[in-house]
Amino acid sequence: MDLVEVAPNSRPPVCKIIDYGRFKYEQKKKQTRSRSASSILKEIRVRPKIDTHDLEIKVRKAREFLEAGHKVQVTCLFRGREMAYQYLGKEVLIKVVELLEDLAKLERQPRMEGRRMNLLLGKR
Numbered sequence: 001m002d003l004v005e006v007a008p009n010s011r012p013p014v015c016k017i018i019d020y021g022r023f024k025y026e027q028k029k030k031q032t033r034s035r036s037a038s039s040i041l042k043e044i045r046v047r048p049k050i051d052t053h054d055l056e057i058k059v060r061k062a063r064e065f066l067e068a069g070h071k072v073q074v075t076c077l078f079r080g081r082e083m084a085y086q087y088l089g090k091e092v093l094i095k096v097v098e099l100l101e102d103l104a105k106l107e108r109q110p111r112m113e114g115r116r117m118n119l120l121l122g123k124r
Contacts, residue, residue: 040070046096047077048088055092059099066103066123076110076117089117097121 007014042065044058062072076089093110108120
């Protein structure tokens with residue numbers, strides 16, 4: 001057991017009798033937890049034939065995520081014969097970017113990955 005100064009800036013300084021190795025481990029764990037919370041990736045899923053009102057609701061949710069400081073990945077899912085009309089999915093993704101351009105910047109251009117088309121938005 002060691003005498004560890006826990007809060008050196010307080011008056012009077014706070015000390016505890018604890019295992020120093022465990023104290024360092026907990027400090028490191030707190031630091032990584034706080035760092036990972038700042039860059040959470042949220043996903044919004046859309047379809048190529050999505051209605052305008054449904055798209056507005058998805059954009060509103062994406063706006064909330066961006067205002068909270070998260071990054072947003074917008075994914076357009078294609079099924080069956082929709083793969084022949086990939087330009088419709090790209091138009092939907094570009095429309096999302098246009099609706100959020102006051103708050104978000106495009107970090108990754110739309111690109112196909114299998115049956116999905118993704119783009120990444122970050123806070124401006």
